[in-house]
Amino acid sequence: MKGTATVVKNAGSHFLLSELPTWKPFPAVLKGKVRMSGNSSTNPVAVGDVVTYECTVDPDASHPASIVSIHDRKNHLIRRSTNLSRQSHVIAANIDRAFLVVTLYFPEIKLPFLDRLLVTCEVYGIPATIVLNKVDIFKEEFPEEMENFRRIYENAGYEVIMTSARTGEGLDRLREAVTGSEGGQVCLFSGESGVGKSSLVKALDPSLDPKVGDISMAHLQGKHTTSLYEMYPLSCGCFMIDTPGLRGFGLVSLKKEEVALYFPEMLRVSGGCRFSPCTHTHEPGCAVKEAVYQGTITAERYSSYLGMLEEDKKFR
Template structure:
């Protein structure tokens, strides 16, 4: 029977199949599709299980993943740890201030999400605080910039409840992760979405130390709205998958789309004549800060290794 992995410790797995939950081990040696990974099965994986009794089963097959988030293992450049698989939506929670989310952080996150093929929606949280003329202008600017780039972006407030129902409806039935800097309100949003439930989810409120590479295992919770919420401290910002510099523009959707009109097919959109991207930046069709962050990723030798 088919089930979904809702918890993993690395040696055993909790698998949900219909209403039943099983503690599972991996049957014999399942061939590892991705031998670079330290863990063959992750939260979010769909698996085939063979029950041994009402509580225990063995995992006999792992279904192909639609996507997955990895974290590089420390000092073992070839090894990685799969944090979560089959994510339908990443919600990137951002704030204008208290704390301020940098556009460079947002653009790097979106780049990673594109590389992982995980759709991303931006939530501007704490909009109850952002009422000054200046803040409202910034919100308008961010909304315009990111919707032009192809992303959904809307304001929410965990405190006032603004758009919480909209968010809840949208999440229903999906497997989701919340990402964003510490202090932007991820835990508070979860609490607003599922008050009776949020206390169960502990790790998202723990600050995640960027510098450490301790093995982190995610856990999946079913929210009352039918969403499968993957809680992991590892997705504050996604680690980047390896990719070639030439592919970078593929992960800025609006740049990629426009680049079809560049004269050179291998245009880097920095100095080439008849570059459609440079033209679009000049006439405002592509936001300057998006372009600048594209260039800074392009120049950054560490892009592919950045956490």
């Protein structure tokens, strides 16, 4: 018997699938031929992938389903692998919106890291929202830095939602953004370690059933029991893909002359450049450099852009 389901948990070569929007996860393994088809990335199957599976007729099988094919993706978020610079890793697939969680300090934000995430979202057509967490601390200690951060990214065209998992500030707006206009969307929550993502998710939806994790671990006992990527159902009817804290993010398959196309604020003014193509570095009559000089493009974002033109390993 064959069926279609969505990957809701990835633990190496073992997975949990569910026929969304119904939430009834069941275990599955990956057939060898499918695994070989993903030779361009370290993981051919990602959370969010829609797959075709086959069920075994053996009632005593520990994994009654096998993934036999992967459906075409509408999008995916991908990064260059940390240790294998020629390989890539798919973080998640078929995402309706990405929520990038950051803090100003504790840990200190690295703007080039955030900008690489944003550029990758732009490349693959994933709408992105920035979530600045722990604002209860920053309002007291770093109010100017907090407002400057908001200015940088709202100027670039991104919504910045200010939140505090501790006080509840901003959670209503975040919940509204996660739900979306139609409901049922799949959202990605990602960010560096220590930004309070897990606490934020729990505060966002206290109804999350902790048994989900217990059931998952029982299915995968002895096989990669530390889950790297997992989807959860939210009480609003949407689904959230949670990721581990990212330590680095390398751009994949992006030529230097294409980078500026994925900075929205640069794209808005680049038509005014004297030369085309323009790298926005040394050419005379460059509208982007003029916008940086005038302050309509922030120096911080322009600096990140210049960094992306250099060796990728610099910010990995």
